[in-house]
Amino acid sequence: MQTVAVVGGSLAGLSAARALREQGHDGRIVVVAEEDRFPYDRPPLSKEFLAGRIDVDDLALTTSVDDAELDLEWRLGDPATGLDRGGSALVLASGREVAADGVVVATGARARTLPGADLEGVHTLRTLDDALALRRDLLVSRRLVVIGGGFIGAEVASTARDMGLEVTVIESDPVPLARVLGADLAATCAELHGDNGVHLITGETVTGLAGNGRVRAVHLSGGRREPADVVVVGIGATPNVEWIAGSGIEHDHRGVWTDAAGATNVPAVVAAGDCAFSHCAYAGSAVRHEHWTNAVQQPAAAVATLLGRTPAPSSAPYFWSDQYGARLQFAGHRLPGDSVEILDGDPADRRFVAGHRRHGDLVAVFAMNQPKLFGRWRRQLSPQRIPAEL
């Protein structure tokens, strides 16, 4: 294989490029990226970076020494707009073409938003520029409304509260994060908002954003009007897959379809990271994982597939969230109907480990402020039992 094009210049794309070299690819690697920046770490964008405790240089994922040896050809700020059938030629926004023998699709996802989001003061948070713009607004605002009680929403609420803002979080489900963590653990996490003086409104949807030029209020389905100087919309992300339309690669609104090892239906094309809708042995179905660790590990498997090698078996899905001074960690995959038990500590103390069991097997572990015990229990997760098939 002479030239591999890695489409996507964030964590998954960089991880793919590194994996290509580690796995012996000595031909060209062209990395195509929408943003005109070298890869940076996104988790701090809602936390330390938004709070102003670290700066742009601290976010860099590349190193001047190690990554120079990777000998990558960067095409920054020039996103791919098309891929031919067979996956041998990319077209970029500038009109330039990149011929490739293999393609890694790692185009990630973009933040979903709401009608009315073009008002000033309404933000989503996905990129470094998003974080800079949000921080500028938070510094001069008094009241923040966060739409969506997921991880991004909770982390932004936490950071803004630390910065002295009055914060309201609006969640359409009865309990935020219940679909991920289960109702009991999600309820404990939801209490962190109130513990820290953040107002959580659940079971209501947003019917509109009001303001004349600049946002002034958020209207809710119950008829309530929440005043706001700044609004963050944190309602999930949409995979960036539109650009492969016409390539013959199977995909839909859920992402690029792959097997557990990143293979698409086109032999020269693999996909990984936030854009990939991949079979997950732990879930027993196809899932699009939007987590940092997946964006590090899945590209290595996809690259092995591309190079005709055998990928290492995938480890259990894992993610973490830091909010309100609490460290939350989750590994495995929980399904509705799994039973939950406290393995150590007490949720009332905000320091505990809980496990989800299915037919007696430990299938998921959650910890709040217990990183050491979490590391132990995570290694007790039952090995994947469900055969991998697309």
Added chain:
Amino acid sequence: MIFVGSVDDIPLGEAVRVEAAQVDAGVPIAVFNVDGELFAIDDTCTHQDASLADGWVEGCAVECPLHAACFDLRTGMPSGPPAKLPVRTHEVVVDDGFVYLRVSAPVEDAPAEVAA
């Protein structure tokens, strides 16, 4: 030197954290017991804020409890991304059943440890 505690306070395969207030350099240090041999490194992962004393020890490496970053307890070198920089290592002195640390110079004064 900084007093850490009794050797018995650090069981096999475990680690203790010496809090920043006890250390002149102002950063916490983790002391690990690997098969009876003690190793000391800076406690905070160079990638993101996590305590390595909470990490999983395997052989002579500790895995950051937040990510997959591993550090060699003997050299402080990361095994690979996401950590880019080494953690400092510190000399451990055992005297009469008690553990002490001789803290290394801050990274700025130790060019050999500056990477990237």
